[in-house]
Amino acid sequence: MTIGIREYEDDDARALRAVFESSIHTLAATHYTPEQLTAWAPAEHDAAQWAARMGALQPFVAELDGRVAGFADLQATGHIDMFFVAGDCGGRGVATALMARIEASARERGIVDLWSHVSLAAEGFFQRSGFEIAHRREVTIRGVVLRNARMTRRLADAPADTDASTTQGTKLARSLPMTRPQAIPTVQIDNERAKVTEWRFAPGAETGYHRHGMDYIVVPMTTGTLLLETPNGEVRSPLTAGVSYTRLTGVEHNVINANDFEFVFVEIELK
Numbered sequence: 001m002t003i004g005i006r007e008y009e010d011d012d013a014r015a016l017r018a019v020f021e022s023s024i025h026t027l028a029a030t031h032y033t034p035e036q037l038t039a040w041a042p043a044e045h046d047a048a049q050w051a052a053r054m055g056a057l058q059p060f061v062a063e064l065d066g067r068v069a070g071f072a073d074l075q076a077t078g079h080i081d082m083f084f085v086a087g088d089c090g091g092r093g094v095a096t097a098l099m100a101r102i103e104a105s106a107r108e109r110g111i112v113d114l115w116s117h118v119s120l121a122a123e124g125f126f127q128r129s130g131f132e133i134a135h136r137r138e139v140t141i142r143g144v145v146l147r148n149a150r151m152t153r154r155l156a157d158a159p160a161d162t163d164a165s166t167t168q169g170t171k172l173a174r175s176l177p178m179t180r181p182q183a184i185p186t187v188q189i190d191n192e193r194a195k196v197t198e199w200r201f202a203p204g205a206e207t208g209y210h211r212h213g214m215d216y217i218v219v220p221m222t223t224g225t226l227l228l229e230t231p232n233g234e235v236r237s238p239l240t241a242g243v244s245y246t247r248l249t250g251v252e253h254n255v256i257n258a259n260d261f262e263f264v265f266v267e268i269e270l271k
């Protein structure tokens with residue numbers, strides 16, 4: 001049995017969708033109802049949207065004896081957005097190999113804090129991998145409520161400073177360790193059309209440097225000023241509660257609360 005981890009390729013999208021569906025309907029079947037599984041991974045989906053999402057995430061791809069057996073990504077914020085192993089490949093070392101590659105990538109890129117929204121089915125594996133439960137949560141997908149947990153891990157002895165490229169075709173992006181408190185994202189909706197996230201910033205908190213993989217809308221819930229660290233330098237952005245704005249795919253920045261009070265906005269990503 002040979003497990004290999006490689007970079008994502010454009011023609012991987014279809015195989016990764018098959019992994020996604022089999023993982024959910026097989027490995028998560030003991031933790032969620034059939035209705036929940038169908039809402040999470042419906043048989044019908046928009047293949048172009050899925051391919052665009054995979055292209056934005058640029059996941060690592062695991063192969064078991066030459067066939068695609070799993071995938072997982074690591075974003076510049078330390079967020080592991082997707083982590084899935086094919087239903088017939090569970091317990092064969094694929095998840096362990098993917099997690100090892102994520103950790104190695106984090107160290108190479110100077111990412112100190114890892115976090116993910118982890119399903120009930122994967123919670124035990126993440127705990128064995130050094131993650132702790134920050135809080136439990138409920139999300140609504142296609143009108144159906146599912147439970148999961150936000151889990152976090154701080155890497156020991158991570159490099160103090162490094163640079164790393166973001167996804168293909170973008171400028172060199174700084175993936176520096178987060179030295180400020182981390183802003184807290186809470187996903188409120190995640191379906192085939194949009195992802196809605198509340199971002200809550202304590203004074204001085206940051207998102208971490210990241211590149212947006214989708215067009216998005218921001219709805220400020222607080223009036224104040226955010227500091228944006230961009231490839232072209234720092235920009236101060238005054239915002240007014242209830243006054244929304246939109247940006248296109250490809251924006252790169254670190255968002256910092258420059259106020260001495262909590263700042264909140266809602267981000268709507270268009271898939």
